[in-house]
Every structure is written in structure tokens, then in C-alpha cells.
Amino acid sequence: MGSIRKSLGIAAVLGVAMASSALAQGDDARERLLIKEDAGLASEVGHFPRGAPGTSTGSPIAFGANWGDVYAGASLQAPIRYSNASDGGLTVGMGFANAADIVGIDVGLTALSTVRSGVGNRMGLSAKVHKLFGDNWGVAIGVENIYLNNKPVDGNASVYGVVSKVIDLSNTWMSDFEALTLSAGAGNEDFRLERDVRSGNKTVAPFGSAALRIWDQLSLIVDWPGQDLDVGLSIVPFKDFPLVFTPAIADVTGSAGTYQMPQVVRARFTLGVGMAIKF
Numbered sequence: 001m002g003s004i005r006k007s008l009g010i011a012a013v014l015g016v017a018m019a020s021s022a023l024a025q026g027d028d029a030r031e032r033l034l035i036k037e038d039a040g041l042a043s044e045v046g047h048f049p050r051g052a053p054g055t056s057t058g059s060p061i062a063f064g065a066n067w068g069d070v071y072a073g074a075s076l077q078a079p080i081r082y083s084n085a086s087d088g089g090l091t092v093g094m095g096f097a098n099a100a101d102i103v104g105i106d107v108g109l110t111a112l113s114t115v116r117s118g119v120g121n122r123m124g125l126s127a128k129v130h131k132l133f134g135d136n137w138g139v140a141i142g143v144e145n146i147y148l149n150n151k152p153v154d155g156n157a158s159v160y161g162v163v164s165k166v167i168d169l170s171n172t173w174m175s176d177f178e179a180l181t182l183s184a185g186a187g188n189e190d191f192r193l194e195r196d197v198r199s200g201n202k203t204v205a206p207f208g209s210a211a212l213r214i215w216d217q218l219s220l221i222v223d224w225p226g227q228d229l230d231v232g233l234s235i236v237p238f239k240d241f242p243l244v245f246t247p248a249i250a251d252v253t254g255s256a257g258t259y260q261m262p263q264v265v266r267a268r269f270t271l272g273v274g275m276a277i278k279f
Contacts, residue, residue, distance in 0.1 A: 053218055054234035055164075055181040055211035057248040057270065058225035059191075062138035062164035062183060064106035064130045065095025065276070071108075073274030081251065081268065091274075099132040106130060106142075123148040136166035145190060160187030160207070177214055184208040191226035194255075221248070229253045230270070246272040 055061055065071060071093050078086040093108030106128040111121075128142030144158045162185030169177050186206050196203045209223040217236040222229070232248025250268045 053236055054246050056209045057221050057223040057230045057232040059207040059209050059223055060160055060162045062130055062140040062162045064104055064128050066098045066104040067096050068278045069095040071276035076271045078269045099130050104130045122150045138164045156189050158187050158189035161185050179213040181211045194227050228255050242275045244274050
């Protein structure tokens, strides 16, 4: 079942640490979309923000780390799908080059299944090449879950492409809010529907997310990582410290966990905690 349940754990870690970068891209939205510099959390335009709320709970977005950006995160699933046990993961990563110039390259190393098998027993590598365009558009291609050791039978890497757009809401009918970040993409392996995973169908499936930035330190997120719907919040609890919490309820619709499985379908709690700095 690795292909079905592992993607949420990895993506939750990376999403918390990286998703907030969508709100720092582009001069036209900087003042509206970033926490003010005197709050200690602002970042330079086109650079990786420290302490902005995230825009995804489980699926990739098109913005990421550039050179000098370093991030770390942890995730928890309670319980994992098909079990009463909980599990989690740890991620560290950094950026190379710059998406505003040519492309940015975001590389993350994840310790998988840390609760059940121990830190370092199963390691995975993820990478993303991302490009920033004008008017807060971004595109990216990436790969997740390249196992470095103890690869499970169904532990194939997932390749994806994604487009993201940050919409400034200041001059719209939704001006009580700050921004809306939309992402849409498609990928194979972990992004496939559960019936395709179990049937061995080599399909490509869509994923996407929408995040409404309610105020400087809070976003509401709806996310489809490929198999079911997640709903969550992304919270920056301290204005002077770049820590981001993203609690969510996964498998809300019950469409995952039902195909040829006798277990009762249930929603699950997930939590991602992440932070990023620039050196």
C-alpha cells in the first residue's frame, strides 16, 4: 500500500515548508500579500518567504525554494489509511538557482515512516524545477519519492507537472481577504486514483488545491492530492518567528480507502509543521 498512503506524508511536509512561497512572487502583490517587514516575517520579492501561511496540504504547487533558501518540516498522520496506527515523516531541503532569473531547483530529503520504522530506515528524495512568470504565475515539473534505501514493492517515484497562480483580492468583491492561490496539475504513481493503483493501471491523474489567505497569518485550504479531498488551515502563530502549522482533515469524501477493501471509510487527521530561512 505504499503508493496509496505515502504521498500525503511526504507532500504534507514539503507543502508546509514550501507552499507559502506562492505569496512572495511578484512586485505587484508584495505589499498586499506579505506580512510587513517590521513583523519580522517578510521576504524579498521573488524569494522564499519565512512564515507566510501555506497554500497546500498534500499536493504540489509551482513555487519553491531558490538559492539560499533552506527549509525543514515534520508531518503526522493519525491514523494512516487502512490502519489504526499513526505515522510521520521528517524533511530537510534547500533551493538552487533562482526561478525569477532562469529556473529554481528545489531539492528535499525525507525520512519516511519515522514512527513505525525509525528515522533513516527509509529515505526518499524529491526535486522540483520551477519557473516564475509575471503577474504571479508559476509552473513546475518535479519528482517525488525517489527511494534511497529499503524501497517497498510499489515504491515507484511519482512525476508531475503543475501550474499555480496567486490572485490579489484587494480590488475585488472579496477584498476582505488578501489572496487566493490556485494550483492545478497532473502526475502518475502516487497521484493516481486508488482503483488504478490496485489494478496496476499506469494512468496520469489530476490534482489541485485552492488556498484563501484570510489574513497575514491564516489560510483556508481545500486540496485534492489525487485520491481524496483534504480540508485544512495553515497558521503562522508567531509574527516574529517563521513557524507554520498546517492541520487538516484528509479523506473527507471517503472516495479513497474503499476499493476492494473491507475497512470502514473514515476521515483522518494530518498535521504538518515547517519553517524556512534564507542564508
